[in-house]
Amino acid sequence: MSVIDRIRASAGRLTLCGLGVFALGFGVQWNHGNLSTLGLFLVLLSAALAGAALCRGRWHQSRGWWAVIAALCGLTMLHYPLPLVPQSNGGVQIVFVALLTASATAGAWLPEGRRADALVGLAWLSLVGLVAASWTWGKAQIDLFTAMMGGSERLLQGHNPYGPVFTYVIGTTPLKIAQGRFPYGPIVPFLAAPGRLIGDVRVMSVVAVTMIVAGLWRLTRQGDQRSQAHRVVAVAIASPLSAAMIHQSWVDVYMLAGIVWWLALRRDHRRLSMVALAIGMLVKPTSLILLVPAFLWSHRARIECVIGGVGALVVTLPFALATGVGTFVYAVLGIQLASPFRTDSLNLAAYLFRLAHWVPPTTLLPIVLLVVAVAVIAWRGRPVVEGDLAIQAAILQVVAFAFAKEAAFNYYFAPEIMLLAAMAGAGVPLLPEDVSLPWTSSIARISRLLGMKGHQPVTWPGNTASAHHSLWREPQLHGGSAGSSHAISRVR
Numbered sequence: 001m002s003v004i005d006r007i008r009a010s011a012g013r014l015t016l017c018g019l020g021v022f023a024l025g026f027g028v029q030w031n032h033g034n035l036s037t038l039g040l041f042l043v044l045l046s047a048a049l050a051g052a053a054l055c056r057g058r059w060h061q062s063r064g065w066w067a068v069i070a071a072l073c074g075l076t077m078l079h080y081p082l083p084l085v086p087q088s089n090g091g092v093q094i095v096f097v098a099l100l101t102a103s104a105t106a107g108a109w110l111p112e113g114r115r116a117d118a119l120v121g122l123a124w125l126s127l128v129g130l131v132a133a134s135w136t137w138g139k140a141q142i143d144l145f146t147a148m149m150g151g152s153e154r155l156l157q158g159h160n161p162y163g164p165v166f167t168y169v170i171g172t173t174p175l176k177i178a179q180g181r182f183p184y185g186p187i188v189p190f191l192a193a194p195g196r197l198i199g200d201v202r203v204m205s206v207v208a209v210t211m212i213v214a215g216l217w218r219l220t221r222q223g224d225q226r227s228q229a230h231r232v233v234a235v236a237i238a239s240p241l242s243a244a245m246i247h248q249s250w251v252d253v254y255m256l257a258g259i260v261w262w263l264a265l266r267r268d269h270r271r272l273s274m275v276a277l278a279i280g281m282l283v284k285p286t287s288l289i290l291l292v293p294a295f296l297w298s299h300r301a302r303i304e305c306v307i308g309g310v311g312a313l314v315v316t317l318p319f320a321l322a323t324g325v326g327t328f329v330y331a332v333l334g335i336q337l338a339s340p341f342r343t344d345s346l347n348l349a350a351y352l353f354r355l356a357h358w359v360p361p362t363t364l365l366p367i368v369l370l371v372v373a374v375a376v377i378a379w380r381g382r383p384v385v386e387g388d389l390a391i392q393a394a395i396l397q398v399v400a401f402a403f404a405k406e407a408a409f410n411y412y413f414a415p416e417i418m419l420l421a422a423m424a425g426a427g428v429p430l431l432p433e434d435v436s437l438p439w440t441s442s443i444a445r446i447s448r449l450l451g452m453k454g455h456q457p458v459t460w461p462g463n464t465a466s467a468h469h470s471l472w473r474e475p476q477l478h479g480g481s482a483g484s485s486h487a488i489s490r491v492r
Helices: 003-009 013-030 037-052 063-079 090-109 114-133 143-156 187-197 202-220 226-238 242-247 252-265 270-281 287-297 299-323 325-338 348-356 364-380 386-400 409-424 438-449 465-471
Strands: 166-170 176-180
Touching (some): 013 063, 013 409, 090 226, 114 202, 114 242, 143 166, 176 325, 187 252, 202 409, 242 409, 252 270, 287 364, 299 325, 364 386
Antiparallel strands (some): 166 176
16 A cells, blocks of 8 residues: 555545645735735635535544644744734744644644643643743734723723724725724623733733633534544644734634634533623624524524524623614724725735736625525535534635635634634534524425425435444545545535
8 A cells, every 4th residue: 555545544524624724824824914826825725625625524534644734733833923023032932833833743643641631731831932922011013902902991991992983004005094983892892801901901812712722622522533632622722823813912712712612512501602602793793604504504503593693682782872873883894894995905806906906896796605605505515513514614704705805814713713613523413303404494394384294304314423423433544535526626
C-alpha cells in the first residue's frame, strides 16, 4: 500500500473541516482581513472543503491528522499580530507562538489522559500569553474599542448605552469619518461591563473565547467521539483568528459563545440552551444566518429559535423605546445598510471591483446567493449529526458575504467557529424523527386534515443510530475512501 493511499485512508470528513479551519484562518490572516488574491483564494478553498465535507462517509481521522491540523493552525500565528497592535514584544510573541503550536500539536497527538490535558492547558496559557504580550491596557487603536468602553460605562452609570454618539472610521478609499450610536445589540454592554469595571473590556473577550472552547469540549463529550474532545480543543485553541478577535474587541466572540453553548446545552438543559441562544441573537443580526440550517432541518430547533428570538425581542424593547425605535434600528442595523462599499473587503465583490472597477449589486446579490445556497442545502443536505448542520452554517456565512459591501476580518470568525463546531458535533447524532423540513410537517398536517391515508413521516436514508455508528469508525489503512460520490463541491 502506497504512502498516499495510507494518508488518504487515515483521513475523513473531520480532515476536510480541519483543513478548512486552517485555510480560512490563514487566508484572513494573510493580509490582516483585507483583500488579497491569496487570501481570497484560501477563503474560497475553505468553503469548498466544507462543501466536500457534506458528503456521506467516515468522519474519523487518525491522530496524525489531528496533530498536523493543530500544527498548521498554530503556525499561522507567526503572521500575527495585526498592524494596529503595537509590536514592541515581537520576540516574546514568537516564543509564545512556538510554545502554543508545540503544545497543541503534542496534545492532539496523545490519547485522552492527563498528559494530553496538561499540554492542551499549556496551549491555552500560551494563547493568553501571546495576547498579553502586545496588550496595551485600557486603549486600542480601533474605533470599536472606544464605543465598547463608552457604552458599557454608560450602562454601569445607569444610563442608556445608546445615548452617546461615537466616531467611526469607514474603511473606504479614502477613509471616511462617520458618527453613530452604539452599533450592537443591548446584551453587549452587559457582557462587556465587568471588563470595563477593571479598565479594559477586552478582558471579557478573553472570557468569551474561553467559553467558546469550553462549549466545543462539552459538545464533543456528548457523542461517540468523547475521547477526541481534547483534540477538538487543541485545534480550537490553535485556530488562527482568536487572538486578533480579542485584541480588537470584536463582539463576534460573544455571539459565537452564545451559539456554541446553545449547541452544547440543548440536549440536557434545553431552557438554559435557549437563554444562550437568545444571548447570541442579541449581539448581531448576522447571528440569524448561522441558525438557518438548524431552523430548516430540525423541528426542535425551530421551536428553540422562535423562543430565543422572542426572548431577544423582550430584552431589546426597553432599549429601543428609550432610544427611539427608529434611532435604535438605524444604530444597530440601518447604519450597516447605509455604509459605503468597501474596496478592501476580503470577498469577490471587492475583487471584481479591483479587476473591472464594477460594483456588483451588494444588496440584492447576497440575498439571491443565500437563497440559492439554502435551496441546495434543502435539496442535498440531509443531516445525520450536529456536525452536518454546523458545516452548512459555515458555508452559508461565507456565501452571504461573498458579494456583500463589506467583509472584514471579524466576519470570518463565525464560519471558522462553525467548522470547529462541526468537528465537535461529528459524533452527536440527530434524532431521526426530528429531522424534517418545515413544509414536511405542514404537508403531513394537511394530509391528515383531508383524511388522506398512507402518509409516512419523511426519514432520510441512513439517518439512524446504527448508520451513524458506521460513519464514525476508525480509519482502515487497508482501503476505503474518506468521501463519497455524492459530495457537494460547490454551493452557489
